[in-house]
Amino acid sequence: MTLQDPPKRTRKDFQSDQEVRWCPGCGDYAILASVQKYMAEAGVDPAKTVVVSGIGCSSRFPYYMNTYGFHTIHGRAPAIATGLKVARPDLDVWLITGDGDSMSIGGNHLIHVLRRNVNITILMFNNEIYGLTKGQYSPTSPVGTVKKSTPMGSVDRPFNPLQLVLGSQATFVARSVDADPGHLGKILKAAHEHQGTSFVEILQNCVIFNKDFYKDAMERSVRPDKTVDLVAGEPVVYGKERDKGLRFHDMQVEACAPGDALVWNPSGPNSAPGFLMAGLSEQAGMPTPIGIFRDYQALRYDTEVNSQVQKAVAKSGQGNLKDLVYAGETWQV
Amino acid sequence: MTSNSESTQELPLQQVDRVVIRFAGDSGDGIQITGSQFTMTSAIVGNDLATLPDFPAEIRAPAGTRPGVSGFQIQFSSSDIHTPGDAPDVLVAMNPAALVVNLKELKPGGTLVVNTGNFKEQDLRKAKLDKNPLEDGSVDGYRVIEVDINERVKEALAELTISSKDKERCKNFYTLGLMYWLYSRPLEPTLKWLADKFKRTPELVEANQMALKAGYNAGDIRELFHSHYEVLKTESMPPGTYRNVMGNQATAIGLVAGSKLANLRLVLGSYPITPASTVLETLAGYKSHGVITIQAEDEIAAICAAIGASYGGCLGLTSTSGPGMALKTEAMGLAVAVELPLVILDVQRAGPSTGMPTKVEQSDLFQSILGRNGDTPMPVLAISRPSDAFEMAIEACRIAVQYMTPVILLSDNYIANGAEPWRLPEMDSLKPFPVHFHDDPSNMEVFGRNELGARPWILPGTPGMEHRIGGLERDSKGNVSYDPDNHQRMTLERQNKILNIAKTLPKPTIQGEAQGDVLLLGWGSTVGVLTRVFEEAKAKGQKVSRIHLRHLWPLPPGLEDIFAGFKKILVPELNMGQLARLLRSEFQHHDFVSLPKVTGQPFLTHEIVKEVDRILA
Numbered sequence: 001m002t003l004q005d006p007p008k009r010t011r012k013d014f015q016s017d018q019e020v021r022w023c024p025g026c027g028d029y030a031i032l033a034s035v036q037k038y039m040a041e042a043g044v045d046p047a048k049t050v051v052v053s054g055i056g057c058s059s060r061f062p063y064y065m066n067t068y069g070f071h072t073i074h075g076r077a078p079a080i081a082t083g084l085k086v087a088r089p090d091l092d093v094w095l096i097t098g099d100g101d102s103m104s105i106g107g108n109h110l111i112h113v114l115r116r117n118v119n120i121t122i123l124m125f126n127n128e129i130y131g132l133t134k135g136q137y138s139p140t141s142p143v144g145t146v147k148k149s150t151p152m153g154s155v156d157r158p159f160n161p162l163q164l165v166l167g168s169q170a171t172f173v174a175r176s177v178d179a180d181p182g183h184l185g186k187i188l189k190a191a192h193e194h195q196g197t198s199f200v201e202i203l204q205n206c207v208i209f210n211k212d213f214y215k216d217a218m219e220r221s222v223r224p225d226k227t228v229d230l231v232a233g234e235p236v237v238y239g240k241e242r243d244k245g246l247r248f249h250d251m252q253v254e255a256c257a258p259g260d261a262l263v264w265n266p267s268g269p270n271s272a273p274g275f276l277m278a279g280l281s282e283q284a285g286m287p288t289p290i291g292i293f294r295d296y297q298a299l300r301y302d303t304e305v306n307s308q309v310q311k312a313v314a315k316s317g318q319g320n321l322k323d324l325v326y327a328g329e330t331w332q333v
Numbered sequence: 334m335t336s337n338s339e340s341t342q343e344l345p346l347q348q349v350d351r352v353v354i355r356f357a358g359d360s361g362d363g364i365q366i367t368g369s370q371f372t373m374t375s376a377i378v379g380n381d382l383a384t385l386p387d388f389p390a391e392i393r394a395p396a397g398t399r400p401g402v403s404g405f406q407i408q409f410s411s412s413d414i415h416t417p418g419d420a421p422d423v424l425v426a427m428n429p430a431a432l433v434v435n436l437k438e439l440k441p442g443g444t445l446v447v448n449t450g451n452f453k454e455q456d457l458r459k460a461k462l463d464k465n466p467l468e469d470g471s472v473d474g475y476r477v478i479e480v481d482i483n484e485r486v487k488e489a490l491a492e493l494t495i496s497s498k499d500k501e502r503c504k505n506f507y508t509l510g511l512m513y514w515l516y517s518r519p520l521e522p523t524l525k526w527l528a529d530k531f532k533r534t535p536e537l538v539e540a541n542q543m544a545l546k547a548g549y550n551a552g553d554i555r556e557l558f559h560s561h562y563e564v565l566k567t568e569s570m571p572p573g574t575y576r577n578v579m580g581n582q583a584t585a586i587g588l589v590a591g592s593k594l595a596n597l598r599l600v601l602g603s604y605p606i607t608p609a610s611t612v613l614e615t616l617a618g619y620k621s622h623g624v625i626t627i628q629a630e631d632e633i634a635a636i637c638a639a640i641g642a643s644y645g646g647c648l649g650l651t652s653t654s655g656p657g658m659a660l661k662t663e664a665m666g667l668a669v670a671v672e673l674p675l676v677i678l679d680v681q682r683a684g685p686s687t688g689m690p691t692k693v694e695q696s697d698l699f700q701s702i703l704g705r706n707g708d709t710p711m712p713v714l715a716i717s718r719p720s721d722a723f724e725m726a727i728e729a730c731r732i733a734v735q736y737m738t739p740v741i742l743l744s745d746n747y748i749a750n751g752a753e754p755w756r757l758p759e760m761d762s763l764k765p766f767p768v769h770f771h772d773d774p775s776n777m778e779v780f781g782r783n784e785l786g787a788r789p790w791i792l793p794g795t796p797g798m799e800h801r802i803g804g805l806e807r808d809s810k811g812n813v814s815y816d817p818d819n820h821q822r823m824t825l826e827r828q829n830k831i832l833n834i835a836k837t838l839p840k841p842t843i844q845g846e847a848q849g850d851v852l853l854l855g856w857g858s859t860v861g862v863l864t865r866v867f868e869e870a871k872a873k874g875q876k877v878s879r880i881h882l883r884h885l886w887p888l889p890p891g892l893e894d895i896f897a898g899f900k901k902i903l904v905p906e907l908n909m910g911q912l913a914r915l916l917r918s919e920f921q922h923h924d925f926v927s928l929p930k931v932t933g934q935p936f937l938t939h940e941i942v943k944e945v946d947r948i949l950a
């Protein structure tokens with residue numbers, strides 16, 4: 001018998017027959033294309049893949065994927081994905097969510113799926129807005145966001161999504177952007193290969209309600225000088241001329257010469273370096289960080305739960321119903 | 334009281350048919366253990382029995398206070414019984430608070446055993462008493478047995494080296510020993526239980542066993558009582574193998590059985606809540622049966638994890654009580670929409686809101702049948718007693734997988750913590766209903782329907798059958814559709830699927846004549862008391878019959894005919910009349926009389942008897 005190569009797949013194999021219904025120009029299209037392209041390249045089996053989502057524009061994603069898909073309810077997808085992955089560790093589970101879905105209504109489930117480190121890949125489309133409900137501010141919108149529900153500007157401070165998830169013990173944390181398929185593809189690969197929960201924040205352009213909110217950092221012409229890509233094992237250097245470096249000093253990130261720049265290690269024993277880097281965008285004059293903030297191995301809930309079952313069976317044998325029913329003190333009448 | 338070891342004269346042994354004992358004391362006194370040991374031993378002796386544990390919501394309410402009183406009532410009998418009894422024949426009061434809280438319910442002339450060791454100044458003060466009720470005439474008319482249990486235990490365990498605190502903790506076994514003597518129960522089951530329970534600390538085994546024997550011997554030699562009693566084993570119980578079981582335990586076992594009969598792995602998602610937590614704890618111990626338990630971050634996550642597991646081809650289960658049911662509502666709607674099997678166990682407690690977590694009510698009926706957004710029908714079943722839980726749990730699993738639907742299984746606090754003998758099923762009498770997953774890609778109607786109206790269950794991972802499901806309305810292929818006619822059709826299909834379950838249900842059996850003046854109609858945990866009311870009515874020559882509903886939605890077939898045989902239908906419920914209202918809207922031509930009760934306590938026989946008499950007057 002000869003071993004056969006897995007069938008070569010193309011992006012098309014991952015496209016469902018459903019018409020994609022996002023607004024023209026929406027960043028979700030680019031993300032969909034990147035995910036399909038990555039899956040084709042990685043030789044992912046569509047039959048073994050399940051895309052679970054919550055509710056929001058972003059959460060319509062599963063309908064457009066020719067894999068198994070479950071469009072669930074607002075905020076609860078992490079819990080559904082947990083049940084699915086624990087029940088079926090053989091499946092490759094992806095979770096698509098928005099900034100409202102994951103950081104507002106589903107905040108509780110998000111922190112717990114991360115804490116449990118269930119082996120799934122979470123893509124959070126952050127457009128800093130509630131798209132589907134027509135443009136209210138979200139928990140990631142900056143203070144002062146003027147929208148229909150906040151005519152005088154929002155007054156509540158936003159989450160820094162990366163710091164939130166790092167604080168929830170996330171073992172893989174990354175950020176990318178819809179409009180850079182090269183970078184996004186690289187991040188998707190690293191996230192998917194990670195064993196444990198991977199959390200990827202993807203800055204996503206909502207052309208209708210929050211157009212180009214990230215353009216100051218992401219516009220093609222300014223991007224090299226306004227963003228810094230964190231790559232494991234490489235110095236933290238950015239700029240068109242790669243002439244700017246960053247390093248830690250006194251528990252802060254500070255600018256330095258490229259030669260003095262920190263060599264990035266997202267896999268250390270604690271998440272403080274990622275946390276400090278994630279806070280960069282709030283520091284005046286600093287670039288927006290993208291790349292991989294954390295990549296660490298830890299106990300995985302799905303594996304542990306199943307191995308306890310196996311241990312119990314190994315110890316006392318495969319349970320038999322009669323023994324369960326006829327257990328304890330019994331007597332005859 | 335003086336020790337009288339000279340007394341070798343045998344005290345008279347009298348046979349009695351049924352006895353009700355209530356143990357009462359601090360929740361820290363081990364009252365529940367005392368009660369459940371007495372229950373286990375009585376079951377082994379072969380008595381029929383029913384129990385009613387009653388404990389405070391606080392784990393350790395302040396010692397000696399009235400809110401801190403914990404109680405355990407058991408009725409045991411040599412003939413069939415159906416309830417834990419209205420009024421106790423014997424009250425064991427471990428302190429003044431336990432005495433004053435329970436005394437008014439003791440039968441006139443009943444026996445009162447008090448631990449005088451706890452009737453000091455400060456004990457009276459904690460119970461908010463100015464005078465000692467043992468001295469102010471409060472206990473006149475009862476046969477009072479005063480024992481300084483604290484002192485007696487100290488003497489009995491004087492030789493042991495364990496701390497005096499540990500010695501004091503043995504006093505509930507001394508009390509149990511006394512009661513074992515009074516009702517001629519064997520000590521062996523409890524001796525054995527203690528040896529197992531404390532196997533890591535042999536000195537505690539010894540101490541508790543000594544206290545138990547000391548209590549027993551005290552009954553024998555101290556002439557505390559004028560006679561002792563014997564309650565013979567029940568002859569009327571059908572032959573078979575029996576064990577004693579608590580409601581939540583039997584429910585858990587039934588759910589495992591249901592999943593095995595469906596040939597599926599059971600996956601429980603749950604968040605702890607009284608009185609449902611012991612289902613989670615019990616199932617967590619059944620890992621060798623392949624059971625997976627997920628203690629989720631809240632009730633929403635719990636049901637969602639169960640839905641995820643069902644989607645993956647397991648039998649998803651979630652267990653909770655009223656407030657948790659409220660949180661699960663939206664996810665139940667999702668399960669109805671995507672048509673996945675799921676069992677939702679609601680062990681009801683008194684509401685609204687946090688209500689009275691340790692007290693019984695049947696007030697989640699409307700929430701279960703109607704409490705969701707949209708037209709979102711779900712089958713609702715009710716367990717009626719601990720020995721019925723196994724069968725109903727299997728029934729819930731069967732309906733869930735055969736009809737691809739979430740099912741609500743109602744229990745309540747009284748069933749959950751009550752215990753009774755359970756006649757164990759013959760294993761080969763359990764009919765399997767194995768699930769067949771759909772794996773034929775040439776026929777891919779994700780929401781196509783079989784003869785029952787159920788859609789095919791397709792496992793993720795099956796090659797060539799990739800598809801999407803979700804909460805948005807969909808057509809029969811599973812694609813999102815906002816087409817008006819499609820929504821009308823899908824809504825009807827979902828409704829008919831559930832209503833059609835009724836066709837497979839048996840017509841309820843009538844206890845008594847098919848015609849008469851009053852039909853007693855109950856559901857859930859009132860089955861025992863209603864049976865008793867029926868028997869009393871029959872003995873009086875009243876034309877009263879009885880039916881009990883196990884399926885609340887859809888209702889079983891044949892009710893219209895049954896109702897037509899009676900002038901009035903009396904519906905006693907531990908809520909404000911929810912089933913009565915439902916029946917009035919479903920059957921417009923009959924006279925339903927609602928008898929509501931919401932004290933947090935089960936019905937007493939005489940409360941319903943009085944209502945029957947009133948109707949017939």
Ligand SMILES: Cc1ncc(C[n+]2csc(CCOP(=O)(O)OP(=O)(O)O)c2C)c(N)n1
Pocket residue numbers: 055056057058059074097098099100101102125127129130131132133138
């Ligand atoms: C329980 C519930 N509450 C509210 C809504 C309405 N709703 C739908 S999507 C959404 C916000 C979505 O925002 P986000 O997650 O950022 O997704 P986006 O549309 O921006 O991709 C809200 C409030 C709902 N569907 N369910």
Ligand code: SF4
Pocket residue numbers: 021022023025026027028057058127131132205206207208209
């Ligand atoms: S509203 Fe915004 S996020 Fe939603 S589809 Fe349109 S552009 Fe995309």
Ligand SMILES: [Mg+2]
Pocket residue numbers: 056098099100125126127128129130131138
């Ligand atoms: Mg958004």
